[in-house]
Amino acid sequence: MxxxxxxxxxxxxxxxxxxxxxxxxxxxxxxxxxxxxxxxxxxxxxxxxxxxxxxxxxxxxxxxNQQKPKDCFSKFIGADKSLKSTIDKCKATVMYPPNGLPLIIKGNSGVGKSFLASLIYQYALDRKVIHNDAKFVVVNCADYANNPELLSAVLFGYKKGAFTGAEKDTAGMLSSANGGYLFLDEVHNLSAENQEKLFLLMDSQKYRKLGESVQWEYANVRLILATTEDKNTSLLATFRRRIPAEITLPDYNNRSTSEKIQLLFEFLKDEAITIDSKIFCSIELFTDLLSKTFEGNVGELRNEIKLLCAEGYLGNKRKSSIYLGDKLDSGFWIDPEISIDLKKMFLKSLSEIDLIELFQNHISIEESMSQLRDRILKECAGSSEYNYLESDEFIALRNYVVNKISPIIDSTGLCLLDEFLADISLFIMFIDVIEETSRNFLLSKFRKFRMKNDKQKLLANEIWSSLEVEESKQELLLKWILFLVKKFYVKIPETHCLIVMHGKITASAIARETNKLLNTYVYEAFDMPIEGETSDLINLINNFCKSIDTTNGLILLVDMGSLEQMYEKIESNVIGDLVILNNVSTALAIECGIQVCQKKPISHFYQMDFDSFQVKVQYYKGLSQKKNVIVSCLSGEGISEKVKDILKRYLDNQVEILIFDFNALKKIAKEKDTMIFKNTICVLSTTEFYIQGIDCLNLENLINGNQTLEKLNKYMDSDSCEFCLNELVKLFTIEGASTKLRFLDSKKVFNDIEKVLYLYEKYYDVKIPSFLRINLFLHLSGMIERIMIGDGITNEHLKEGAQLFDTFLNVSKDFFSEIKDIYCIEIPKGEYELIYTIFEQTIF
CATH class of the missing domain: 1.10.10.10 (Winged helix-like DNA-binding domain superfamily/Winged helix DNA-binding domain)
Structure with missing residues (x-):
């Protein structure tokens, strides 16, 4: 055409x-x-x-005009964010040929099921898959819950005389919806008989009016269903099978903070347009609405805002502007005439930040995160047309964050920095704007971020847990807050210090004031009511100790009586050193806090002169304050020392190697909480040993090749790990073989053989397994002795695959040249054939 x-x-x-x-x-x-x-x-x-x-x-x-046609789903808050996959599914049901797919929308009352259904209909119109005159027909099945026959008449129509009052043939809602959409709300109220009639319509596009037994009616109707109930218990299985698409809308309380803010602004804007007035909303009221739980979800929130605006409108003589909230010293205006196009342009530019460029491999993760922070700030504040930092939405979000985290920061003695607040608020908005793929990319990078200071981690976790974001974005926000705490609060000391006292707020008051005087976060407080049980408080402290890293030790300041006896109750849950001082006072807390800020070790407090404070000091030396490897051999410390010497040559200097008596280690493992081994990388022993949650390596299994030193890869490079294992193999081979050699020095000959084995590994690009290495040590040391006394193997047998053997023979003569010189021997070809046979399964 x-x-x-x-x-x-x-x-x-x-x-x-x-x-x-x-x-x-x-x-x-x-x-x-x-x-x-x-x-x-x-x-x-x-x-x-x-x-x-x-x-x-x-x-x-x-x-x-290059602009894409407007997507009607943009009216649904979250359509391009948390609900993107849900909206994509809705679009798919519309576009699926030839007549779309039936869809059921699940969710509690007020989440927006009816609104979404109307948008699906509008989307079908916009995409011209239904005619412009096609209708959107709504039937609420709950209105007919007690009269299924009436619902059948409403849906399918009825014949004259079908029931009393049926004076003429009447078309039903299905006829009205022909060519368009039928939305059945509260569909769980649909009777089984009516469900059967509907799935006949879905299968064949035909139905009969109520009272008709012969003639069929035909309708091409697209179905959207909605329910607040479990469809598996309220709908027939045969009916459910005919509804291939299913979505669930979340409660308002499960929406992200930024989406809640958008909903609030949207509803306030709607009311401003309705009453044609500017609306001033106080920050206090806005924050309350943001934090409030609405059982009726978004619908209840909208109604509450309508009521607030109605009250404000009634109480204000100047109808051109109304005021919401009691405290009007801080807040923002909603103007019905202001366009949001500039904001949309800003959000688009923010979502298009090139994350891959920012997170190049040649710079550290911290540098990359700093660059991302700078870029977000630049996008938010850099435009002369639209400054997000001055927008009502950002002010509202920032004040929400202030309201949530200021009590936490206040108790630590730190200052709540404006930059810190802005960076958290902007990032909450940022992760809501970017695509899911971008969030996943960021998370993969953020997971590389490390923080050593456990007190900074504790503070970051408390801040993070106070903020409400979607579950899919929680880890991303936590990593960001960890980064910001490390950046802005660098002086937080690493040692954990607790003040534990009788009284409802006594400990909290001293901890808060001391932190403020020291101008940093030193003390956590535990208050014990006078009538409270000491055991309950000890359980609370033990749980706290288990949740933190006590590698650097723990300082406890207590007041009197029963609290002084907690030493034995908690020391098993502290990895590093533990010191407990009684008779706590503000002066004592300040003095100890100063020492902590000066990075004094826990042992220093045991040596301090506390005479002026009249305190009693209890001190317990912990297992280790560093990453450690424990060596424990049943045969005694002699072998353990040799193992330690080998490990020391290859392990990172930061790793401490501890030697324990085997029985003593068993006692510690049995009596103490396993948290005491939190810093232990692994245990090496000559006997089978078990500690829950700790890798216990049996040296015999290592030598036999049944276990590896993979656990230590983080603390030594791959070559060092291999050399270390080889030395351990050699150590135990020497111990076992020294009695078998008649006159050679086992240590020396094994060192010489080790050089030969290294040459084979390098030439053939293989790693000789431990058990084979032991076999070769024993065989080759014995071979040298035999040749020296004239008992070498001289018989030669032509090997299969002669070319492989010829190559092996040539390189072997070269590899053994040093041994031949040292021991003044010539190695017969028969011996090389035997070595070839030993190697054959590994190398060839």
Whole structure:
């Protein structure tokens, strides 16, 4: 079919004038038509939304409209964020040929099921999959819950005489919805009989009116169902099977903070337009609405805002502006006339930040995160047209964050920094704007971020847990807060210090005031009511100790009585050193806090002069304050020392190697909490040993190749790990073989053999397994002795695969040259054949 001239003009413009202004004369010349005819076509295309028109100049200029048609789902808050996959599924049900797919929307009352259903209908109109005159028919099945026959009549229509009062044939809602959408709300109230009638319609597009037994009616209807109940218990299985698409809308309380803010602004804006007045909302009221739980979800929130606006409108004589909230010293205006286009442009530019470029591998993760912080800030504050940092939405979000975290910061003695607040608020907004793929990319990078200071971690976790974000974004926000705490609060000491006292707020008061005087976060407080049980408080402290890293030790300041006896109750849950001081006072807390800020070790407090404070000091030395490897051999410390010497040559200097008596280690493992081994990388022993949660390596299994030193890879490079294992193999081979050699020095000959084995590994690019290495040590040391006394193997047998053996023979002669010189021997070809046989399964 020949294209219409209008379509040809549009195609030419798209292909050749997409980025240029043009006039009717330009088109007239190109298509050899009159200028007024060209103008007619261009004005038609303008009316269709295909072109933009500038009639403020002469001649009138046109331009191709590159904007995508507006997506009606953009009205649904979260459509491009947390609910993107849900909306995509809705679109798929509309576009699926030939007549879409039935859809059921689940969710509690007030989450927006009806609103979403209306948007699905609008989307079908916009995409022209239904005619412009197609209807959206709504039936609430709950209205007919006690009268299924009446619902059947409403849905399917009825014949004259079908029931009392049926005076004429009447069409039902299905007839009205023909070619369009039927939305059945509260569909769980649909009777089994009506469900069966509906799935007949879904299968064959036919149904019968109530009272009709012969004639069929036909309708092409798209179905949307909604329910607050479990469809598996309220709907027939045969009916459920005919509804392939299912979505669930979340409660308001499960929405992200930024989405809640958008909902609040949207509803306030709607009311401002309805009453044609500017609305001032106090920060206090806005924060309350943001934090409030609404059982009726978004619907209840909308109604509450309507009521607040109605009260404000009634109580204000100047109807051009109304005020919401009691405290009006801080807040923001909602203006019905302000466009949000600039904000949308800003959010788009923010979402297009090139994350891959920011997180290049050649810079550290901290540097990359700093660059991301700078970039977000630049995008938010860098535009002269739209400054997000001055926007009502950001002010509201920032004040929400202040309200949540200021009590936490206040108790630590730290200052709540404006930059810190802004960075948290901006990031909450940022992770809500970017795509899920971008969030996943960021998370993969953020997981590389490390923080050693456990007190900083504790503070970051407390801040994070006070903020409400979607579950899918929680880890990302936590990593960001860890980064910000490390950046802004660098002086937080690493040692954990607790003040534990009788009284409802006594410990909290001293901890808070001391932290403020020291100007940093030193003390955590535990208050014990006078009537409270000491055992309950000890359980609380033990749980706290288990949740933190006590590698650097723990300082406890207590007041009197029963609390002084907690030493034995908690020391098993502390990995590092533990010191307990009684008779706590503000002066004592300040003195100890100063020492902690000066990074004094826990042992220092045991040596301090506390005479002026009249305190008693209890001190317990912990297992280790560093990452450690424990060596424990049943045969005694002699072998353990040799193992330690080998490990020390290859392990990172930061790793401490501890030697324990085997029975003593068993006692510690049995009696103490396993948290005491929290810093232990692994245990090496000559006997089977078990500690819950700790890798216990049996040296015999290591030598036999049944276990590896993989656990130590983090603390030594791969080559060192291999050399270390080889030395351990050699150590135990020497111990076992020294009695078997008749006159050679086992240690020396094994060192010489080790060099030969290294040459084979390098040449053939293999790793000789431990058990084979032991076999070779024993065989080759014995071979050297045999040759030296004239008992070498001289018989030669032609090996299969002679070419492989010839190569092996040539390199072997070279590899053994040093041994031949040292021991003044010549190795017969038969011995090489035997070595080849031993190697054969590993190398060839």
């Amino acid at each position: 020949k294209k219409k001239m209008k379509d040809e003009v549009l195609e030419y413009i798209k292909n050749n004038l997409k980025y240029y202004d043009f006039s009717a004369q330009d088109i007239a010349i190109k298509f050899c038509i009159k200028r007024n005819v060209a103008s007619h076509y261009l004005n038609q295309l303008f009316s269709d939304g295909k072109l933009l028109k500038n009639d403020s100049v002469r001649p009138v200029m046109f331009k191709y």
